[in-house]
Amino acid sequence: DQALTIATPPPAGKVLLVGAGPGDPGLLTLRGLRALNEADVILVDRLVSPAVLSLARRDAQVIDVGKARGGPHESTQARIHALMVSYARQGCCVVRLKGGDPMVFGRGGEELQHLKRHGIAYEVVPGITAALACGAYAGIPLTHRDHAQSLTLATAHCRTGAAKPPDLASGDGRTRVYYMGVERLPALGARLLAEGHAADLPCALVENGSRPGQRTLHATLGSVVEAARRHAIQSPALVIVGEVAALGMDLAWFGETLRPASSDTLRRLAVA
16 A cells, blocks of 8 residues: 655744843843744844844844834834744744833834734743833932832834824823934923923933943933033933933943033932
8 A cells, every 4th residue: 555645734933022131131031042042043123232142043044124214114024024924934933033122112012913913823022121221220210219209111203194102291200211212302302391391300311221332421301402412322322301310420330421511410309
């Protein structure tokens, strides 16, 4: 009798959305490190540091899918969706490696929805998001019993054509952290001032948080735009607004601290 030939289905692949953290490889989680060593294919974002990527499996295929500033983000995202599905259907373990945390301003939800629609198995590995890392590395406690009892995370960007982000700036005793806010800092500062916030409200811009080139610029709401221009602050940088921002001038332990020209911010904090 002729033996029956039974086709073997391809092995089931999966996608792991992994948060790489802000840049310092020491902040990568153990689960994230394990995922990098299991990966056949790694789809990596622009903001993932080379130090983190160097921890990946040596024979993994690394594909740069970073979005360039001003580039065609939607077509790039469509390519990412297609690559995840294609490689997973080939039986690969795919790591979608994102800076920070994949579910905080990282389109992680959109990517999970796409994988779900196409029947692809997935996992999510959280990472340390930029607000937590930048605050910690700049010596800025995002909450403090004397100065801030609540915390708001917001993005300066939203989908083209979407409604404007809700007003997240009202209320006392609040720290406000704005992601991707440097390029829109003039508009952000003007909006906060128009809403009645004091021109001497402390602010901090943390550039390249947790990385060797970290710089933290301290200013006030009224002076932060000019200070950022004078010191040529560049993305990636996080904007922290609130009384706690001034604490970093005393508590900073990492990177370069750029202080305001006057001591007005310190005086405001002392009487708060």
